[in-house]
Amino acid sequence: METYLSTEFARSGPLLLDEARAKGRWKVAQKVFESMTPEQVVDEVKNAGLRGRGGAWFPTGIKWSFMPKEPLKGPSYLVINADEGEPGTFKDRQIMEKDPHLLLEGIAIGSFAIRAETAFLYIRGEYKAAHDALALAIAECERAGILGDAAMGTKKKMRIVLHRGAGAYICGEETALLNSLEGRRGEPRPKPPFPAVWGAFGRPTSVNNVETLANVPAIVERGAAWFKARGTAQAPGNLLFGISGAVEKPGCYELPLGTTARELVEKHAGGVKGGGKMRAFIPGGASTGFLPPDKLDVAMDPESLRKEGTMLGTGGIIVIPEEISVVDAARVFSRFFRHETCGQCSPCREGAAWSDQVIARFQRGEGLASDFALLEDIMRGSKQRTICVFPEAFAGPLGSAIKHFRGEFKHA
Amino acid sequence: MGAVGDVNHAAADEGRKRVSGAGPRADGAAAKELPESLLVELRALPSRYPQARGALLPILHRLQEWRGWLAPADMRIAGEIVGLSAAEVFSVVSFYTMYRQRPVGRFPIGVCRNIACWVNGSEELVATVKQELGIGPGETTQDGLFSLEEVECLGSCGTAPCLEIESCYFERFTPEKLRTLIASLRKGSGDPAGAIAAAAKGS
Numbered sequence: 001m002e003t004y005l006s007t008e009f010a011r012s013g014p015l016l017l018d019e020a021r022a023k024g025r026w027k028v029a030q031k032v033f034e035s036m037t038p039e040q041v042v043d044e045v046k047n048a049g050l051r052g053r054g055g056a057w058f059p060t061g062i063k064w065s066f067m068p069k070e071p072l073k074g075p076s077y078l079v080i081n082a083d084e085g086e087p088g089t090f091k092d093r094q095i096m097e098k099d100p101h102l103l104l105e106g107i108a109i110g111s112f113a114i115r116a117e118t119a120f121l122y123i124r125g126e127y128k129a130a131h132d133a134l135a136l137a138i139a140e141c142e143r144a145g146i147l148g149d150a151a152m153g154t155k156k157k158m159r160i161v162l163h164r165g166a167g168a169y170i171c172g173e174e175t176a177l178l179n180s181l182e183g184r185r186g187e188p189r190p191k192p193p194f195p196a197v198w199g200a201f202g203r204p205t206s207v208n209n210v211e212t213l214a215n216v217p218a219i220v221e222r223g224a225a226w227f228k229a230r231g232t233a234q235a236p237g238n239l240l241f242g243i244s245g246a247v248e249k250p251g252c253y254e255l256p257l258g259t260t261a262r263e264l265v266e267k268h269a270g271g272v273k274g275g276g277k278m279r280a281f282i283p284g285g286a287s288t289g290f291l292p293p294d295k296l297d298v299a300m301d302p303e304s305l306r307k308e309g310t311m312l313g314t315g316g317i318i319v320i321p322e323e324i325s326v327v328d329a330a331r332v333f334s335r336f337f338r339h340e341t342c343g344q345c346s347p348c349r350e351g352a353a354w355s356d357q358v359i360a361r362f363q364r365g366e367g368l369a370s371d372f373a374l375l376e377d378i379m380r381g382s383k384q385r386t387i388c389v390f391p392e393a394f395a396g397p398l399g400s401a402i403k404h405f406r407g408e409f410k411h412a
Numbered sequence: 413m414g415a416v417g418d419v420n421h422a423a424a425d426e427g428r429k430r431v432s433g434a435g436p437r438a439d440g441a442a443a444k445e446l447p448e449s450l451l452v453e454l455r456a457l458p459s460r461y462p463q464a465r466g467a468l469l470p471i472l473h474r475l476q477e478w479r480g481w482l483a484p485a486d487m488r489i490a491g492e493i494v495g496l497s498a499a500e501v502f503s504v505v506s507f508y509t510m511y512r513q514r515p516v517g518r519f520p521i522g523v524c525r526n527i528a529c530w531v532n533g534s535e536e537l538v539a540t541v542k543q544e545l546g547i548g549p550g551e552t553t554q555d556g557l558f559s560l561e562e563v564e565c566l567g568s569c570g571t572a573p574c575l576e577i578e579s580c581y582f583e584r585f586t587p588e589k590l591r592t593l594i595a596s597l598r599k600g601s602g603d604p605a606g607a608i609a610a611a612a613k614g615s
Contacts, residue, residue, distance in 0.1 A: 075462075087526045087565040125473070125510045126566055128579035161460055166469055166508035169564065183468030183494060185507040201462040244528035244569035251570045286527065286565075316569065318527055332527050336564055342507075 002230075004218045005211065005240055006254040008099040014133035017140040020101040026146060028217040029108040033154045036220075038069075041113040045216060047224035049236045053091075054081055054172070054209030055285065055313045057235065057302045060216075066196035067114040068204050075118060076204040078111045079181065079195075080213060082123040082130070083165055083172040086285035087336065088316030091240035092210035094252050096123070096130035099214075100137035106213030108151070108158055109220060114206050117157040122177050125166045134162055169340035173388050174207040176342065187344045188388035211240055231257035235301045239315050243269040246276065246321035258304070262296040264317055277322040280405065284313025286333050287393035289400030290326055310400065326405040327362050330397050334359040337394035348391050351382035355398055367411035372402055446489065450478055454493055464494045468504060472511055481512035509563070517552045517559035518604040519597050522576045525562040528569035533586075537573055538562065540587040544594050557601055558594070578605070580612040589615065 007023075008015045015023070032041060046061025067076055080103075084092040095103050111119050123131050138160050141147040151158035168186045170176045175189035178200050199205020215237060219227050228236040235257045241264050244250045248270030255264065261283060265271065272278050280290040283300065288310045291298070298304055302312045320329050334356035341352040355378050358371050379399055382391035402409060454471050458464035471493060475486040487501040505511045512520075523529075523537045538549065541560050545553050552559040568574035571583035575590070582593060593611055600607025 084567050085565060088528060088569050089565075090567045090569050090571075093567050124567070125508075126576065126579050129581065163466075164469065164473060166473065167510035168508050180469065181466060182463065183465035183496075183504065185504055187507075201466070203462070242570055244572060245531045250528070250572070282527075318531075318569070320531065324531060329527065329531075332525070332530055336526060339564060 001255060003238065003254045005095065005102075005214055005238060006252065008102075009094050009252065011098050014097060014137065015099050015101060017101065017137065017144060020099075025099075025101040025217075026105050026152070028221045029105045029112075029146075030152050032109050032112055032220060033152045033156055033158075036112075038113050038115055041109060041220060044220055044224055045113070048219045048227040049224070049234070050212065050215055050219060050227070051235055051302070052209055053211035053215070053239065053314070055086065055311075057312065060208065060212055063196070063206055063208070064110070064113050066194070067206055069115075072204075074203055076114055076116045077200045077206075078107065078114060078116045078119040079174075079178065079200050079205050079207045080107060080119060080121040080210060081172065081174060081177055081207050082121060082127070082210045083177055084127070084210070084314075085124055085169040085172050086287065086314050086316065087333070088242060088244055088282060088285045088318040089314040090242050090244070090316070091252050091314070093127060093130050094240065095210055095214050096127070097133050100130075100133045101141075102214050102217065103134075103210055104137055104141060104147075104160060106216040107160055108147075109216050110206070110208060110213050111158060112156070116206075118159045118161065120181055120200060121160055121162050122171075122181055123162065123164055124171070125164045131162065131164060138162060168342075169336075170342045170388075170390065173390070176388070177207065178205065185342070187342045188390075190387050232299070232301045232303070234303050235312075239300070241268075241300065242314070242316040243319070244316065245281075245319035246273040246278075246324075247271065247319050248273055258299045258301045260297050260299055261317060264300065265296065265319060269317075269319075272319060272321060278319055279322045279324060280320040280326055280329070282316075282318040282320070282397075283310055285316045285318075286336065287311075287396040288313040289396035289398075290320070290329070290404060291400065292404050309403075310396070326401050326408050327359070330401040331356075331359045331363050333397040334394070337390075341390055341394075345386035347382035347385045348394075351378045351391055352394050354378055355394065359398070362409050362411070365410060367409055369411050371411060372406070372409070375402060444479060444483075446478075446485075450474070451489075454489070458494060465496065468494050468496070468501065469508075472501075472505060476511060480518075481515050515552075515556075516561075518557050518601055519577055519608065520559040520561065522561045522563040522566075524564070524566045524568065524572070524574050524576075526565035526569075529566075529573040532572040534573040536587055537575060537585060537590055540590045541594075544591060557598065577608050577612075580608050582612065582615050585615075 042061050042064045050060045051057040107119050147158050149157050165171050171180045171186040173188045176186040180186040195205040231237045238254050239257050241253050253268045278293045305312045338352045338356040341348050343349040379395040457467035457470050471490045476482050488498045491498050491501040545558050547560050549562045566574050568583050574583045596611050597607050
């Protein structure tokens, strides 16, 4: 299987500039800066059908096309969402720690496409190793003239500012991230205005995920047709699937979108740990919820998972083994979401805390028959009633647990 | 509805922060004098951003690195640099879990309690800390060397279970490795940052 994202993942430290260049990094950005127009880059990415790998799967080229074509009375910005925090997700970290120049090259091309001269790379505060690898790579590029006032020897400016978060899951939501970048509490903003109109520091901004940008150099180099030859018609390309939990070989596997969950778990991750049985699996990070093992043949792409009532999310599969109950696993998530709600919208703040209390009661063996209706009521009362989709996120594990595994919720 | 009576206090009680602390006015422990060189470094940070306020998080990180936590005096200095009141800075500090509003041990151990780590034995790691050091989550040893906290997903799901000390990750960890780690950190307690880095390299 051809890979183009994970070629350096087996390394112990980051690929440094000299070696990175020998492997072709920065070659595509050089060509873009020297001889392409922003429209050509946007069109190539649009034609390739690249969709955002942060979990929302919005078409990247279309997002870029919302940005102003002429820099108006001030700058536009690219902001990179490296606030990887969805439980079960550890893919962006591999790119940043092992192949930082792949990401930086994608950032330079993305910035060019939206006519931005400054990119803010927002990385979660806990990712020290990734931060240090990126800081080193940026310094290398500044010394080599790849970044700076005459980027890559052209007349164009390109600057990348590395910015650390400080511990808050909600900052993965793009407008919360923008507030955090501005030195504010990481609370999501009401939309509209969308970031393309009013983003970082009040300027037009495109927010893109790390893995999304890491796809861009290959797309520009090899073309839309090459990219569309892998993955599904609606979601082309490879994806960095994370597999964790109770499996023999947990890790990050680069495979085409549409690969089945069974192939990922059984073939690549070596099946359930110790030859055990699976009780449930989570297809794409905490907020996508639980699926029973008889759904393992589902194709891992946004459309196929939507048909199963869930989402592809970040593509981080988590395997729950037979000996762990879904009630206990659901409590790990309800506690998490209760801890991470930003608290500005009452339905979310109260809903996350109340649902955690109800799950805790089931966990103690004190659940009531009426609790199912109560949980449904909490989910109904909070979804689509808040500034961001956090209630949809906590309803993922909650709703799927009581839908597919109701028998495990013992009650009086 | 008596049935859910026990749930009533739930909602507002547990905020995002597990560790509560003093507001910006209580000023007791701030006697440590900020070195001029650090102040110069901090004052240079706003120029990286279109608006000075953008530098607030980096300034707070740097201050916490220096003191080990954020005293009210630190929040005032951060506010002066970016043009905010101490109260506004405090509202930001209190939002983020990595900022500490009170001192912790020289080696603050954070054990991930989220799904992949939990499935792979994070509870055993917490129990090992309890056995070795006699502290539970939220507590610090009497000698001021170690603190324990349970943290949310660190993005180490493929290398679970994971714990972190000052954002250095210790992955695929076991109770045995944890006992060895505690012993080696204890030996290096004169230079905590060096001891953590050395241990992380060897793990």
